[in-house]
Amino acid sequence: HIDLENVVRKEPDNEDAQRQYAMVNALKERIEELRDYINWNNYEPAIELLNDLLEYIPWDPSLRELRSECYLGLGNVIHAISDIRTVTKLTSDNTAAYFKLANLHYQIGEAEESLAEIRECLKLDPEHKDCYPLYKKIKKVAKFLIAAKDSRERQEWDECVSNAQKVLKNEPTIEGIR
Numbered sequence: 385h386i387d388l389e390n391v392v393r394k395e396p397d398n399e400d401a402q403r404q405y406a407m408v409n410a411l412k413e414r415i416e417e418l419r420d421y422i423n424w425n426n427y428e429p430a431i432e433l434l435n436d437l438l439e440y441i442p443w444d445p446s447l448r449e450l451r452s453e454c455y456l457g458l459g460n461v462i463h464a465i466s467d468i469r470t471v472t473k474l475t476s477d478n479t480a481a482y483f484k485l486a487n488l489h490y491q492i493g494e495a496e497e498s499l500a501e502i503r504e505c506l507k508l509d510p511e512h513k514d515c516y517p518l519y520k521k522i523k524k525v526a527k528f529l530i531a532a533k534d535s536r537e538r539q540e541w542d543e544c545v546s547n548a549q550k551v552l553k554n555e556p557t558i559e560g561i562r
Contacts, residue, residue: 427454493560495526
């Protein structure tokens with residue numbers, strides 16, 4: 385808003401800036417409408433509105449985060465992951481986004497992808513209070529999963545079962561991993 389105001393003030397003949405500046409209030413109203421949808425857990429129209437808003441404001445990470453929350457509200461984890469990944473590219477030092485990505489990948493059973501994301505979090509903050517404990521857990525589970533898959537491919541069934549039991553022991557709740 386402020387940037388467009390400055391351009392319009394300095395270049396009153398700039399038609400593109402004039403047109404975009406005229407849209408600012410309408411976009412603000414749509415964002416307020418969006419917040420109402422989200423407050424009432426009305427995710428489908430919120431996503432449609434967010435899709436429209438992102439055509440005008442594609443670089444706003446907060447809109448992508450909102451859309452990821454809406455996708456999660458609908459149970460669409462893959463689309464949520466896509467939006468959060470975009471947020472990590474739009475913002476620097478966003479450990480919360482990497483932590484969330486790691487958790488989502490883990491929830492759907494993608495331990496290796498989860499491990500990669502949690503490592504990105506730890507690159508930003510090696511002693512992150514949430515990322516470090518999750519890293520230790522994921523690293524252990526991913527190691528056992530890889531060992532079980534390798535054993536299965538070699539048809540070493542006892543070793544495969546042993547590693548699978550270690551996975552179950554280290555991950556008692558997450559169905560995607562189990």
